[in-house]
Amino acid sequence: MIDTLRVTAQEANDLLTSGEASSDEIFSAYRAAIDERDGELNCFLHVNDDAPGAGVPVAFKDVISTRGIPTTAGSKILEGFKPVYDATVAERCAARGLRTIGKTNMDEFAMGSSTENSAYGPTRNPWDPERVPGGSSGGSAAAVAAGMAPWALGSDTGGSVKQPAALCGVVGLRPTYGTVSRYGIVAFASSLDQIGPVAKTVADCAFLYSVVAGHDPRDTTTVELPEPVQVPEAEDLRGLRVGVPKELNEAEGIEAGVSEAVNAAVELCRELGAEVGECELPRSVEFGLPCYYLIAPSEASSNLARYDGVRYGLRVSPDGIREMYEQTRDAGFGDEPKRRIMLGTYALSSGYYDAYYAQAQKVRTVIRHEFAAALERFDVLVSPTSPTVAFPLGAKTENPLAMYLSDVLAIPPNMAGLPGLSIPCGLSEGLPVGLQLIGPQFSENVLFRAGHALEQALGFDYVPPRLAA
């Protein structure tokens, strides 16, 4: 029997290539884990029992279009929608033999930090089902942590891969903007959206990234990677300059237990041979979140205009076309997308455009320069991924601003188009703490190398104790 809680994707693949297990046996093992645990955890919106392929399974966040397989983005407005084509990332996984085991739960249209904004009920955290898995890719992160998929793809606009990976004790990469195709992805905020892998180890993350990354003629925002992805093997950090941005590590609201685990990881960087120093990102940390909450809703208000009852999913059919638009959108969207559409429409309106949207774009340039300056002195910047460990279900649902603050540390590098890797670095109150590693554009190989060396030295056990046999 394959212990899906423990085996990595690489190990599952080794079982396959050595002939110790067939692709069907491996698929069945994960499928059995879904039967056993998903009733409680609600990671999957759709399980795909007849998934072709000769390799190991993979799960996709439900923003990724899969031909003939329901794709809802966690929204009622797309209930029952079956895309007529595959997203490029799905196509690339299939081309490598990966079998789509299912579509994972998420905050509606990827708007949220806890997966509680899903129209199909929240996902629960495998470490403690009374707590959230993070979001918006909470279904993907929890599915990996609970052994229901060896790895998964999520999407990260403002932290939605990094933060749930942190809260579920797994590894997540938000890639450099422009390295992974968005063709066939349900759009949220197009200047920020990126698809990224979630897995148990840095090496698995690197491998899945290598499968999906690179130029796609169908997405003109993509580029070829400047160098091939290297699956990491390094055991030390000699020669690496690690910067500790003061504001990203001392921001208000960071829990003491989170700081402790992160500080210990920084100390470990030193022991592994890195040169560690302090730096500053004052404006990025102060203005990153407000800037994001102007730009992301503005882009969302435009992207979500396409859900009008004509083209996809739900249609409410009263008399009159205007009535159809209004009633379809009123019935189909939940509160958070409606809130964002209103905020974004306001920020883009002619009287306020310069004061809000245009101003936010200028601030974004300031953030980009600030990171660039810090990354001249350092190869990698480190901080907590999330200020807190997984919080109880319902703790922030009544207060959107408190929920938005979950990503206060994850968002600033995203505004600058930078890649970020979250690795588990310890426990606080028995729950996983994530360490965020940030690098310059296209520095994924450096992040993988550093993340892998730290991972080996930390020896974090990614199996949630309550599920361990």
Ligand code: GLN
């Ligand atoms: N939590 C952030 C938001 O609600 C980020 C979401 C994301 O990255 N998709 O917008």
